[in-house]
Amino acid sequence: MAEHKPDQMEFYKQEELQQIDLNPPKEGWQDQPADFRPGSWIYPTKPKHLESLGMPNPREWSPADEDWQLPENWQEIIHKKFKELLGKYRSFRIFMDTCVRCGACADKCHFFIGGGDPKNMPVLRAELVRSIYRNDFTTVGKILGRACGGRKLTMDVIKEWFYYFYQCTECRRCSVFCPYGIDTAEITMMAREMLHELGLGVNWIMEPVANCHRTGNHLGIQPHGLKDTLEFFCEDIEDVTGIHIDPPINKKGAEVLFVTPSGDFLADPGTFTCMGYMMLFEEIGLDYTWSTYASEGGNFGLFTSADVMKKLNAKIYAEAKRLGVKYIIGGECGHMWRVLNQYMDTMNGPADFLDVPKSPITGTVFENSRSTKMIHITEFTADLIKHGKLKLDPKMNDHVRVTFHDSCNPARAMGLLEEPRYIINSVCNNFHEMPENTIREQTFCCGGGAGLGTDENMEMRLRGGMPRGTAVRHVQEKYDVNQLACVCAIDRATLVTVCDYWAPGVQVTGVHELVANAMVMKGQKERTMNLRLEPLPGAEEKEANDGES
Amino acid sequence: MAEFKAGDQVVDIDEDGFLQEPDKWNEVVAAALGGTEGVDDLTEDHWKVVNFLRDYYLEFGVAPMIRKLCKETGFKLNVIYELFPSGPAKGACKIAGLPKPTGCV
DSSP states (O other): OOOOOTTSGGGSOHHHHTOOOOSOOSSOGGGOOOOOOTTSSOOBOOHHHHHHHTOSOOOOOOTTSSOOOOOTTHHHHHHHHHHHHHHHOHHHHHHHHHOOOOOTTTTTOHHHHHHOOGGGSHHHHHHHHHHHHHHHHOHHHHHHGGGGTOOOOOHHHHHHHHHHHTSOOOOOHHHHHOTTOOOHHHHHHHHHHHHHTTTOOBHHHHHHHHHHHHHSSTTOOOHHHHHHHHHHHHHHHHHHHSOOOOOOBSOTTOSEEEEOOGGGGTSTTHHHHHHHHHHHHHHHTOOEEBOSSSOOOOOGGGGTOHHHHHHHHHHHHHHHHHHTOSEEEEOSOSTHHHIIIIIIHHHTOOOTTSOOOBOTTTOOBOGGGTTTOEEEHHHHHHHHHHTTOSOBOGGGGTTOOEEEOOOHHHHHHHOOOHHHHHHHHHHOSOBOOOOGGGSGGGOOOOSOTTTTOSGGGHHHHHHHTHHHHHHHHHHHHHHOOOEEEESOHHHHHHHHHHHHHHSTTOEEEEHHHHHHHHBOOTTOOOOOBOTTSOBOHHHHHHHHHHHHO | OEEEEETTEEEEEOTTOOBSOGGGOOHHHHHHHHHHTTOOSOOHHHHHHHHHHHHHHHHHSSOOOHHHHHHHHOOOHHHHHHHSTTHIIIIIIHHTTOOOOOSOO
């Protein structure tokens, strides 16, 4: 095997990654240029994607180049956009004015904890933008300049923005601790939006955006491909349960439109979670439909700009209208719920043409989604379980000792803390929490959210994943935990690497995979395999005994 | 974007070495890309995987699920890794001239 490269986990030795130097550099932070070492930055957007989206300055370039090929008047462009954003968002201006440098946020960022780079302290990350604000947009800054914390907008500043605002996962853990509630995610969003004016973005975000814009989902799966995929899942479901399912697709007049992140259509273990949704809906006889047009729950527009986010979000509602459904259920996605709960209503809403979600099985009305008309699947399923509508046999999951990773956005952007736990406790007998300062609203990010989960960013993913990974290892050592459940597709993709590195032996799963494995379906055959087509522990012995006799 | 030499042909590849224009793919390109991923000799088993990926891509425009690849070729995942040491995505898909999947994957 060839030598390992910086985009591979094996390239990094734990003992080296853990040697973190917390001594501040001798020179001031203002003049320290970003160090673009391989493994710590993400490939730039391919020009064809910017062209297809009509976004500025498409070209071939690399952050490792000296010349980033910006338009001549790049300073003017940034200044104009900065001014526009300050006028548009009162929150942005407040975040620029308010910070008192108390330091409460400083050690709360997973990238700072795992890497020790001072510019990954949220206070300093914000200061990268705030120093320009002070210099260019405040009277005192215009007069005193550097003496009051102002900084001139130079090319090094732009490079630093690109480096550090793509080292923020917009997870908002720091904001929980800020006495003023400064939302670093929004500062990152503003910085990225300004950078896009110069054609500075990353391909791991913009290719999914272009795909979603064109085809309906981040992966670019076309209608016949989605149909083929769902039918493939149904074959496996039939092998496991003996039950045949015909997936409803683009069904006009269905009661519910179901939308999940497209990662669930391609990558394990998300695919097993997707099978779980399908089995649940079949079992309760839900009148629902998939859509090949709104085939993406995620919204990488959130990681790009307000306009792009709005456009991608609108597709879900346009499709709900076209199909004539009553309301929408969303799958186990993370950042989708930040978009839904905090932006959708004023961006594309209120969705008055839909009904307030009401479970056809229990009659429960989901008042919390009275305006967006969209509920999280764990809210829906927890309600089913609470009303005794599912036959569950948690013993089916007895070989699993599970812990729960609160995905950042469902936890902090919608307060979804109890429902997943209630479900897991109903379908598993062995559930163990990680330490309290690493879960619920204090949950640690997977290290790959907000578009950072790509392999060329491996060093930062492993560093950023260290706090979460260490907490997983803690429950692995203490309770022999062997599965980490979560409700986010980015988590399901990136935490596999985090666990393999920091807590090897722990698998990643979605909540509805656990549900479906424990659910006793009407007319099912005796289960001998789980959804991964692995023999169940009892079944394995039985098979061996049968073989001997 | 960089240029990559495959026999007499020169094709464009991205930072990770994935082919940029899928139409430029042919068996010579596949063999040359194999050399970058620790596959020096494309055997019948390699071609079974590569041809399935290629056909799926031409029909659906994207890479298939790894599970589908395993089921359709009859090779378990560990066998795929034996054939393609850098794995189904970085190894097999690259050799078959497919683009790298992006998104929540």
